[in-house]
Amino acid sequence: MFELSKPRLSRMLRGRLARSALVAALGVVCGLGLAGQVSATATTRDVAAHGFWIPGDLHVHTIYGHDTCITPTTAWDYTKPSRSARRSCPEFYTWGFPPVDRLNEALQRGLGYVAITDHNNVVNQTDPAVVAWEKAHPSFVSIPGYENSQAGHVQMLGARSCYGNHGPTKAVVECDATPKDKSVQGMRELADGLRRHGGVFQINHPSDMNWLHAYGRRVVPDSIEVWNIGPWAFQHPLPSANDNNFSLRWYDGFLRRGDQVGITGGSDSHWRLTDSVQGIGDPTTWVYVTQRTIQGVLDGVRAHHTFVSDLPPSESGAQMYLEADADHDGRYEAIAGSRTTAGAAYRVRTANALPGSILRIVTDEGTVLEQLPASGSVTFRPGAGGIPAAKRFVRTELLETDGRQLRTGTCDKVIGSQTTLCRDDLLMESLTSPIFIRSPEA
Numbered sequence: 001m002f003e004l005s006k007p008r009l010s011r012m013l014r015g016r017l018a019r020s021a022l023v024a025a026l027g028v029v030c031g032l033g034l035a036g037q038v039s040a041t042a043t044t045r046d047v048a049a050h051g052f053w054i055p056g057d058l059h060v061h062t063i064y065g066h067d068t069c070i071t072p073t074t075a076w077d078y079t080k081p082s083r084s085a086r087r088s089c090p091e092f093y094t095w096g097f098p099p100v101d102r103l104n105e106a107l108q109r110g111l112g113y114v115a116i117t118d119h120n121n122v123v124n125q126t127d128p129a130v131v132a133w134e135k136a137h138p139s140f141v142s143i144p145g146y147e148n149s150q151a152g153h154v155q156m157l158g159a160r161s162c163y164g165n166h167g168p169t170k171a172v173v174e175c176d177a178t179p180k181d182k183s184v185q186g187m188r189e190l191a192d193g194l195r196r197h198g199g200v201f202q203i204n205h206p207s208d209m210n211w212l213h214a215y216g217r218r219v220v221p222d223s224i225e226v227w228n229i230g231p232w233a234f235q236h237p238l239p240s241a242n243d244n245n246f247s248l249r250w251y252d253g254f255l256r257r258g259d260q261v262g263i264t265g266g267s268d269s270h271w272r273l274t275d276s277v278q279g280i281g282d283p284t285t286w287v288y289v290t291q292r293t294i295q296g297v298l299d300g301v302r303a304h305h306t307f308v309s310d311l312p313p314s315e316s317g318a319q320m321y322l323e324a325d326a327d328h329d330g331r332y333e334a335i336a337g338s339r340t341t342a343g344a345a346y347r348v349r350t351a352n353a354l355p356g357s358i359l360r361i362v363t364d365e366g367t368v369l370e371q372l373p374a375s376g377s378v379t380f381r382p383g384a385g386g387i388p389a390a391k392r393f394v395r396t397e398l399l400e401t402d403g404r405q406l407r408t409g410t411c412d413k414v415i416g417s418q419t420t421l422c423r424d425d426l427l428m429e430s431l432t433s434p435i436f437i438r439s440p441e442a
Contacts, residue, residue: 050290051288051289051290052288052289053286053287053288053289053321054112054113054141054286054287054288054289054292054297054300055110055111055112055113055281055284055285055286055309055312055313055317056106056111056112056113056114056115056141056143056281056284056285056286056287056297057106057111057113057114057115057266057267057269057280057281057284057285057312058115058117058143058155058157058202058225058264058265058266058285058301059115059117059147059155059204059225059228059266059267059268059269060102060106060114060115060116060117060266060267060268060269060280061096061116061117061118061119061147061268061269061270062096062097062098062099062101062102062116062118062124063075063076063096063097063098063099064076064078064083064099064118064121064123064124065078065096065118065119065121065270066078066119066120067094067119067270068094068095068096068270068271069089069090069091069092069094069095069096070086070089070095070096070098071089071095072089072092072093072095073088073089073092074086074087074088074089075087075088075089075090075094078119078120078121078173078174079173079174080173081123081172081173083123083126083127093271093273094270094271095271095272095273096270096271096272097272097275098127098129099116099124099127099129099130100127100129100130100133102114102116102269102280103116103130103133103134103137103140103142104133105275105279105280106140106280106281107137107140108314109279109280109281109312109313109314109315110281110312110313110314111280111281111284111312111313112139112140112141112292113140113141113142113143113287113297114141114142114143114280115143115144115145115155115157116142116143116144116145117145117146117147117155117156117157118146118147119146119147119149119176120146120147120148120149120162120173120174120175120176121146121162121172121173121174121175122144122145122146122159122160122161122162122172122175123172123173125144125160130142139292141292141293141294141296141297142294143157143158143294143297143298144158144159144160144294145157145158145159145199146159146162146175147204148163148175148176148179148190149176150176150179150182150187150190150211150214151182151210151211151213151214151215152203152204152206152208152209152210152211152212152214152215153203153204153205153208153210153211154187154190154201154202154203154204154211154221155200155201155202155203155204155225155266156175156194156199156201157194157199157200157201157202157298157301158194158197158198158199158200158294158298159175159194159197159199162174162175162178163175163178163179163190163193163194164178164179164180164190164193165179165180165181165186165189165190165193166189166193167193167196167197168193168197182214184215184218184219187215187219188219191219191221191222195222195302198295198298198299199298200222200223200298200301200302201221201222202221202222202223202224202225202264202301203221203223203224203225204225204228204266204268205225205228205229205242205247205268206224206225206226206246206247206250206251207228207242207243207244207246207247207250208241208242212250217253217254217257217259220254220259220261221261222261222262222301222302222304223261223262223263223264223301223304223306224247224250224251224254224261224262224263224264225247225264225265225266226244226247226248226251226263226264226265226308226431227244227247227263227264227265227266227283227308227428227431228240228242228244228247228265228266228268229242229267229268229278229282230267230277230278230282230283231277231282231310231426231427232244232310232424232425232426232427232428233421233426233427234277234278235419235420235421235424236419236420236421237419243420243424244424244425244428245420245423245424245425246420248431251263252362255364255392255393255395255434256364256392258392260304260436261304262301262302262303262304262305262306262337262433263304263306263307263308263395263431263432263433263434264285264301264306264308265283265284265285265308265309266283266285267279267280267281267282267283269282280312281311281312281313281314281315281317282310282311282312283308283309283310283311283317284308284309284310284311284312284313284317285301285306285307285308285309286306286307286308286309286319287300287301287305287306288300288303288305288306288335288336288337289305303337304336304337304433304434304436305335305336305337305338305433306336306337306432306433307319307320307321307322307336307430307431307432307433308430308431308432309429309430310428310429310430316352317352317430318350318351318352318353318354318357318398318429318430319350319351319352319430320348320349320350320353320396320398320429320430320431320432321335321336321348321349321350321432322335322336322346322347322348322394322395322396322432322435323335323346323347323348323349323435324338324340324344324345324346324347324394324435325344325345325346325347326340326341326343326344328344328345332345332347334435335435336395336432336433336434336435337433337434337435337436338435338436339435339436339437339438340435340436340437340438341437341438342390342391342437342438343381344381344435344437345379345380345381346379346380346381346382346394346435347377347378347379347380348377348378348379348380348396349376349377350372350376350377350398350430351376353372353376353398353429353430354400354429355374356371356372356400356401357372357398357399357400357401357429358370358371358372358398358399358400358401359371359372359378359396359397359398360396360397360398360399361380361387361388361394361396362394362395362396362397363382363387363388363389363390363391363392363393363394363395364390364391364392364393365382365388365389365390365391366388366389367388368386368387368388372398382394390437391437392436392437393434393435393436393437394434394435394437395431395432395433395434395435396431396432397428397430397431397432398428398429398430398431399425399427399428399429400427400428400429401427402425402426402427404423404425404426407421407422407423408422408423411423
């Protein structure tokens with residue numbers, strides 16, 4: 001087992017422990033056991049010579065929104081295209097960050113890209129401070145886009161203006177109103193219009209149920225944000241209204257019927273008040289790219305070449321690389337998002353996994369838990385050695401021991417059955433998009 005340097009160990013412990021206060025409290029109530037010592041594991045070399053992995057955050061907010069303020073007393077008037085328009089701040093605790101501060105934070109946390117996606121507007125993109133920052137940091141990728149408040153929230157990654165049902169418009173504010181047709185067909189057209197310009201259409205935090213009630217799985221996105229806001233344990237009822245386990249199960253429904261959709265995570269970071277546990281990169285989405293550009297990142301997400309880490313690189317977040325070897329020559333040529341053949345061999349490599357971590361292998365035929373060895377690397381074949389068979393996909397999750405069995409038997413009696421924290425996973429470290437399996441005729 002490799003050893004960590006003291007500075008790296010300190011960063012990892014600081015990041016993990018700072019975000020574990022809720023989990024520790026649940027441990028007192030529900031008998032949760034926490035892992036202690038931290039260790040590094042496998043190498044993070046790239047599987048393909050022509051590309052590389054880049055870490056970032058696909059869901060970040062600034063002062064330009066309806067639910068953030070410039071100061072505790074002043075807010076931007078989101079109905080007007082001018083950045084100087086003002087209104088009173090309705091809630092002092094929603095004091096947010098200027099866009100350039102978000103970019104600096106992303107850089108400090110070791111990220112290589114960030115998507116600033118304010119609600120229903122793109123005015124941050126023309127902020128002079130942002131334009132100057134981007135020129136001064138040409139190797140950092142600033143992804144344009146906005147969060148579109150339809151029936152449920154969708155991420156319009158790559159958008160530089162508001163989109164209607166048939167493509168971009170001249171509008172830059174109140175983008176939620178530009179799609180006039182909000183039917184299932186209208187949402188499909190909205191997604192296709194964005195894709196025609198190289199963008200990515202993503203469903204955000206689907207556990208809020210609004211999207212599900214309106215569209216269900218009748219609109220197929222490019223990606224789904226299954227991990228929303230900080231630690232996986234931040235779920236209903238506090239401190240978040242999300243249920244990441246539900247989002248992940250709903251996502252699997254697309255995969256089981258044969259849709260190819262990728263996994264992402266996003267901090268959904270809004271306010272200074274919550275930045276210590278919901279800062280940029282909490283969680284981090286790693287994207288495999290062939291070029292360090294806006295289109296390079298968007299193409300990587302569209303191709304589902306993604307995995308999600310609990311923490312940013314500056315805090316030694318866990319990394320997990322799922323790979324497949326179709327012809328059993330020992331060269332693992334497929335990565336998350338790729339397509340491979342039935343009967344392929346698979347490998348999982350990890351970095352920064354905690355000792356005692358559990359690997360969950362998920363296929364369309366079943367699920368199995370395996371202890372992650374000290375090497376941080378696992379090889380397996382679906383349908384052999386207790387691993388479920390796979391006809392459509394294979395994906396993986398990395399979890400810490402969280403006392404789930406004990407919680408499911410005692411937690412409801414202590415804090416009430418209305419919470420998901422009694423039954424859901426609490427300590428997710430990383431999870432990957434699937435490797436898809438080609439049908440024999442494909």
